[in-house]
Amino acid sequence: MTKINYVFFTLFLAAAVVTLGLMRPVFTQAQETLAQAKTPVSPQAQPREPYFQAGEQLEINDNIFGDLYVTGGKVVVNGSVDGDILVVGGEVLIAGQVTQDIRALGGTIDITGQVGGSVTALGGTVTFQDDSVIAGSVVVGGSSITTRGLIAEKAWFGGDEVTLSGDFGGDVQVHAQSFTVLPATTITGSLVAQVTNAPDVSEVAQIGESDVTIQAAVEPSKQQIAQGVVVFSLAAAIFTAISTMTVGSILIYFFPRLTQKVTLSILKGPLVTLGWGTVSLLVIPCVVIFLAITLVGLPLAVLGLMGYMAGLVVAQMVAAIALGAKIAETTKSTALSEPYAQLLLGVIILSVVGLIPVIGWLVKVVALLLGLGALFIAFKSGLRVKPLVVRKLKLG
Secondary structure, eight states: OOHHHHHHHHHHHHHHHHHHHHHHHHHHHHHHHHOOOOOOSOSSOOOOOOEEEEEEEEEEOSOBSSOEEEEEEEEEEOSOBSSOEEEEEEEEEEOSOBSSOEEEEEEEEEEOSEESSOEEEEEEEEEEOTTOEESSOEEEEEEEEEEOSEEOSOEEEEEEEEEEEEEESSOEEEEEEEEEEEEEEEESSOEEEEESSOOEEOTTSEEOSSOOEEEEOOOOOHHHHHHHHHHHHHHHHHHHHHHHHHHHHHHHHHOHHHHHHHHHHHHHOHHHHHHHHHHHHHHHHHHHHHHHTSSSOHHHHHHHHHHHHHHHHHHHHHHHHHHHHHHHHHHTOGGGOSHHHHHHHHHHHHHHHHTSTTHHHHHHHHHHHHHHHHHHHHHHHHTOOOOOOOOOOOOO
């Protein structure tokens, strides 16, 4: 490794370490939030394995020993699940017992069973019925949210209409347009609600540690919105630049030939690469969705989605190197002869131009399509099967 390569590689890795150090409190808080009490669904030791199911109308009555991954138009889970549930559907009903966590996305989500972990749900209408028992925390977003039953730990609700009833063992935080607390409500912790309309809190409701804190939602001014957009854009640009340089330096170091190959495909045929990038951006998600709705294709859909997301990250890096290489070729600068220097120059230019309204987004999209196209061309060429050479063997 040359001296300049070593310097760039060390700087990029140091930037990655600093970034991860700054993000560590966020990761720690996420781990504390997700740490939940677990209750066994059956005393018998059973082999655990993931269970995949997909279809238009699904009703799962069997007991599942392992994580359940299911998607469909209407999904009904009556059996017990000794593990997590990850469900996506138009209408979702979970009536069985779940020992760990529920992650649900749907138009209508209805939970009536017992859950040993936490619940995270996003839907149009989300309802916790009278018999529901949630041993962990709850995070719910939706248009209409109604809670009954028991939620043992902290709860966060965000939506247009939020109606609380039942028992809460921890603090409750609400962000809503309309907010109602019914008489049959007991909150052990505190209640903080940020609402737009006047809340309807029953005087009979029991709220433990402190009085109800109702914070009127204040519409931010145009200046505050503009300042927030600028700060967010700068922070996102810096984080994206550091991430791109870190990933790029690692790929250049470990896969120099592959990096050079995808970069040259952009420089030699930018229009062709742009076309393949557009096809990849549109077709791959459709293939993933098609696999997800089939019975046997859900595992492949998960892998395909992970690869697609990784490709989006790598595509930005490839476009940055190609931009730096093009500038090096045009200026014939010896200082830009190394791929690390080309990566750094390309990332800086794309980050600065990306902050320009309208033009920045257009440049980012073109760079993304070029990078995706280069990766697709490299992947396609790697799948080519060389013709077999049949050799004549002489006997004797």
